[in-house]
Amino acid sequence: xxxxxxxxxxxxxxxxxxxxxxxxxxxxxxxxxxxxxxxxxxxxxxxxxxxxxxxxxxxxxxxxxxxxxxxxxxxxxxxxxxxxxxxxxxxxxxxxxxxxxxxxxxxxxxxxxxxxxxxxx
Numbered sequence: 001x002x003x004x005x006x007x008x009x010x011x012x013x014x015x016x017x018x019x020x021x022x023x024x025x026x027x028x029x030x031x032x033x034x035x036x037x038x039x040x041x042x043x044x045x046x047x048x049x050x051x052x053x054x055x056x057x058x059x060x061x062x063x064x065x066x067x068x069x070x071x072x073x074x075x076x077x078x079x080x081x082x083x084x085x086x087x088x089x090x091x092x093x094x095x096x097x098x099x100x101x102x103x104x105x106x107x108x109x110x111x112x113x114x115x116x117x118x119x120x121x
Contacts (some may be wrong), residue, residue, distance in 0.1 A: 004068045004076065004078075005075065005110070006108065007076055007078060007101050007108055008066050008068075008078065010014075010029055010101075010108065010110070011063065011066075011078055011080070011099060011110075012019075012027070012060075012063055012109070013025075014018055014026075014029060014034050014039045015061040015063055015082070017056075017057075020053040020054065020056060021053070021054045021056075022054070023054060026049065026050055026053060027050070028107070028109075029109060029110060030046055030049065030109060030110050031054045031102060031104060031109040031110060031111040032046060032048070032097065033046075033111055033118070034046040034049065034109075034110060034111055034112070034113075035111070035112055035113075036049065036112070036113040036114065036115075037113075037115070038112040038115050038116035039095040039116060040094065048059070058086060058087055058088075059084055059085060059086040059087075060084070060085050061082055061083065061084045061085075062082065062083045063080050063082045063097075064080065064081055064082075064083075065079075065081045066078060066079070066080040067079045067080070071100070073102035073103075074102055075101070075102050075103075076100070076101045076108075077098060077099070077100050077101075077102060078097075078098065078101065079096070079097070079098050080096075080097055080098075081094070081095070081119075081121060082094070082095050082097055082115070083095070083098050090121075094116055094117070094118050094119065094121060095115040095116055095118060095121050096115070096116050096118050097113065097114065097115045097116070098112075098113070098114050099112060099114075100112040100113075104116070106113040
């Protein structure tokens with residue numbers, strides 16, 4: 001599996017309950033320097049994410065249309081779109097996302113993620 005495919009797999013894992021409910025797995029995927037700007041515009045750091053993600057429930061996400069670009073030998077940026085359905089499909093949000101993954105030792109870890117609300121696709 002190529003690095004880009006591995007990072008897409010990790011990105012998709014971050015949208016799953018099994019991963020989001022486990023602070024240990026989240027720590028293995030997110031850098032200590034992790035920062036996020038959510039689709040709502042709210043800014044998060046790693047501690048906030050580790051506190052809030054394990055408490056989430058009642059939603060599902062589908063990610064698609066992944067693209068990537070290599071920023072340097074140890075930085076890769078992903079671009080993709082996500083549909084999130086909440087409360088049995090009664091609330092649906094659409095976003096375009098970007099993340100930056102950095103090679104830290106032997107592992108790739110996400111250092112940045114941003115979601116921007118967009119029209120349905």
